[in-house]
Amino acid sequence: MPTRWTLTLTPRPSGPVRPAHLHALACTLLEEPGDDHTAQVKPFTAALAGDRLLLSWLDDPTEPELPSRPDTSARLGGRTHRLQPGDRNTAPYARLAAAPPSVKVRVEFVTPAYISRAGRQLPLPEPELLLAGLARRWDVYSPRPLPSKAVTELLGAVHLARHDIRTAAVGAGSGQRVGFVGRAVFGLPPRTSHAAQRAFAALWSFAAFAGAGAQTTHGLGHVRVHVYDLPASQDSTVRERNTGPIDTTLHSQNHQPIGGR
Numbered sequence: 001m002p003t004r005w006t007l008t009l010t011p012r013p014s015g016p017v018r019p020a021h022l023h024a025l026a027c028t029l030l031e032e033p034g035d036d037h038t039a040q041v042k043p044f045t046a047a048l049a050g051d052r053l054l055l056s057w058l059d060d061p062t063e064p065e066l067p068s069r070p071d072t073s074a075r076l077g078g079r080t081h082r083l084q085p086g087d088r089n090t091a092p093y094a095r096l097a098a099a100p101p102s103v104k105v106r107v108e109f110v111t112p113a114y115i116s117r118a119g120r121q122l123p124l125p126e127p128e129l130l131l132a133g134l135a136r137r138w139d140v141y142s143p144r145p146l147p148s149k150a151v152t153e154l155l156g157a158v159h160l161a162r163h164d165i166r167t168a169a170v171g172a173g174s175g176q177r178v179g180f181v182g183r184a185v186f187g188l189p190p191r192t193s194h195a196a197q198r199a200f201a202a203l204w205s206f207a208a209f210a211g212a213g214a215q216t217t218h219g220l221g222h223v224r225v226h227v228y229d230l231p232a233s234q235d236s237t238v239r240e241r242n243t244g245p246i247d248t249t250l251h252s253q254n255h256q257p258i259g260g261r
Contacts, residue, residue: 001093002209004056005066006086012051013076019171019218021077022048026055026217028074029083030064041140045211047111047222053083054222056209058141060093093142096205101197103188104161104228105204112168112179113213113221121177121214123167125184127158130212134203137210146202150195157192158200161185170220179213179220201227 026046043059057063072083107125115122115129122129135151165182188200204225211221 001060001090002056002058002096002206003063004054004087004089004209006088007053007055007066008084008086009051009053009076009081010084011079011081013048013079013081016170017048017077017219018175019177019215019220020175022046023218025053025074025076029066030055030057032064041137042217043141045209045216045222047211047219049111056211058137058210060141060143091205091209093144096202097142097144097146097198099198099201099205099227100229101194102201102204102227102230103190103192103197104185105187105200106183106185106226106228107204107207107212108183108224109165109179109181109212109221110224111220111222112170112177112181113211113223114177114179114215116214121179123178123180125160125163125165125180125186127160127186128155131155131158131200131203133214134207134210134212138203138206146199147195150193150199151203153192153196154188154200154203157188157196159187159189161187177215177220197230 023046026044030044043057043062045056045058047054055066066085073080074083075081109125112123113125115124115126115133117129132155135146135155138146163182163184165180165184167178168181169176169178171177186204188197192200204227207223208225210216212223213221215221
């Protein structure tokens with residue numbers, strides 16, 4: 001089942017942290033010596049803001065044992081930090097797959113997100129591509145496959161209802177990436193099947209652990225997700241529920257705005 005740990009770094013990182021350094025720290029804490037460090041798909045994500053390190057694990061059978069002692073230390077870039085363990089939150093795939101159907105979600109992209117398409121960086125909240133990426137990761141790690149017809153239907157029907165985003169750069173030099181941060185609302189037409197609406201809710205709930213977009217193992221694409229439940233009558237105002245496993249509000253200093261809305 002997807003699991004998220006929160007650890008506190010001491011001392012607090014000073015200044016922006018390069019995505020490659022955050023990725024290296026996550027690999028040190030989560031990977032075994034025999035794991036394929038160059039694998040294109042990895043079962044974890046990482047995010048950092050201030051002194052909080054958030055690590056998520058997506059693969060049930062291989063969940064690692066994170067350090068539990070307050071005196072454990074690890075390197076982040078050129079500095080060594082003590083790791084203070086905090087919360088551990090989980091969401092079984094069965095519970096995510098059984099999420100009530102929804103036709104509306106609000107997503108806050110807390111750290112810069114982008115989509116990689118044909119070798120190009122797309123710093124836009126393109127819903128079909130974001131959900132397709134989430135569906136691929138779900139298929140790799142979840143023991144409960146989502147109905148393929150439902151996923152195909154939702155990918156063909158999902159739309160971006162509104163957004164309030166800005167572009168932001170993270171990293172430096174050849175490793176710099178341009179993404180977007182802010183809020184977006186995604187929706188499905190009411191005519192879509194309940195199976196598609198349920199898969200829509202499940203995948204966005206999964207994003208609270210898996211992140212959204214490219215390089216989520218490097219601190220990109222960390223999101224907070226609010227799913228709106230369908231009322232029983234399906235003709236009154238939908239109700240909002242927060243799917244985040246913890247309060248994931250991050251005030252990150254690891255990215256810089258490079259453009260306006």
